[in-house]
Amino acid sequence: MEKETYRIEEYWHNEVTAFATAFGILGERKYPKEDFAESTDFNNLESSLPPDTIQVATFLYKEYSTKKIYFYVCSFQEPHPHYSYSLFSIMWSRDSLWELNAWYCCTVKSEQPQPSLHKEAANWMLQEMTTKGCAIAPVEVFKKGILEILI
Numbered sequence: 001m002e003k004e005t006y007r008i009e010e011y012w013h014n015e016v017t018a019f020a021t022a023f024g025i026l027g028e029r030k031y032p033k034e035d036f037a038e039s040t041d042f043n044n045l046e047s048s049l050p051p052d053t054i055q056v057a058t059f060l061y062k063e064y065s066t067k068k069i070y071f072y073v074c075s076f077q078e079p080h081p082h083y084s085y086s087l088f089s090i091m092w093s094r095d096s097l098w099e100l101n102a103w104y105c106c107t108v109k110s111e112q113p114q115p116s117l118h119k120e121a122a123n124w125m126l127q128e129m130t131t132k133g134c135a136i137a138p139v140e141v142f143k144k145g146i147l148e149i150l151i
Contacts, residue, residue, distance in 0.1 A: 006110035006117070008124045011084055015135060018105030022050055022076040022086040038099040045090050045098050050074040054151070056087070056122040061145030064137075067092040071103070073122040083108040085121035087129070103136055104129045119151045 011018050039045050049072060057071040069091040076084050087104040104125040108117055130147060133139040 006108050006114055008106050008108050008117075008121060011105035011107045013105075015086070015102040015105045018076070018084060018086040019088055019100075019102030021084075022074050022088075023100075024050075038093070038095075038097045040097055042090060042098045045100060046070075050076075052116070052118070054118050054122075056119070056149070056151045057126060058148045058150065059089075059142075059145055061137075061141055063144075064141070065092045071122075071126070073118050073125070075116070075118065075121075083110070083114060083117065085118065085125070087122060087125040101136060104134050122151060123149075 053072050053074040055070060056073050059069040059071065060067075061069075069089045071087060071089050073085055073087050076086065084107045085105065086102065087106075089101050089103055090098055091101060093099045106121050106125050106128075108114065108121060126147070126149065128134075129137075130142040131139060133142075
């Protein structure tokens, strides 16, 4: 019996739609609290992330922020055979608040259910984002900053 394989590729919607689905703004997850996207307290935001969220990287680019940007990934359910992931961050804003931001997204296609692919999806999205850029930052930003992969 041949082992089932999967393919990671671009999500068919944009990163904001993926983020909104992952956080329950769209779809079937429990809706987040009203002020879920920003706080003066980093721990307040981090403690309200979806349950399957893992931290995957940090990034420092002083033109964006004097503090590290913390990257996370979480999954969200799509109709079979799609399993999708959102890459988002908690970052310090110019308004002196910690805020959540959508950065990238992907989908995993497979004929069979797969175990958690958070790390694989995160690595794929980080690679895509840092070599092609994303809606929030062009590739030059990643070349000038310091990215630390934690997974």
